[in-house]
Amino acid sequence: MTKPHLTRAVPALLALALSISHAAENKFMDNDTPASPSSPSPISGAQSFALTDEQRTAFAAKAEAGDTESAFRLSQYYGFLHQDYAQQRHWLSIAAKGGHAVAQHNLAYQLYMKDQDLEGAAHWASESLKNGSSNAGDLLKEIEAARSAAARKPRP
Incomplete structure (x- = not known):
């Protein structure tokens, strides 16, 4: 018997784990800045996907020009921070189609x-x-x- 709250939570947690794993592999955690042990403050949860308006605009332009990492980053931003799943799916699809x-x-x-x-x-x-x-x-x-x-x- 599947519990409904687990059915919704598991996909989100899996996506978060895969995204964080992917970011760690590329040594990037936030806003294209290399992860560093001397970072001034720790990053937690959804905060790690936050973008300023300028960053969001720049990532969108790069994604539309074929940068799959930027499209993926936007999918994380919309999915984890805003729960805007239409936008999340849009950018995720662009990243996926780009390989x-x-x-x-x-x-x-x-x-x-x-x-x-x-x-x-x-x-x-x-x-x-x-x-x-x-x-x-x-x-x-x-x-x-x-x-x-x-x-x-x-x-x-």
């Missing part, structure tokens, strides 16, 4: 868990796996199992 492996994984997860779009989810999980996401293989197996189960169900 950003973590964005592809996150988009696959959203399509699978929120939209129940197994075809789209399988596509993006496969792309993420091709682009080096170590977590995409497990997600793809789960999606394929769901696709197989759906195919076996008799239609009314």
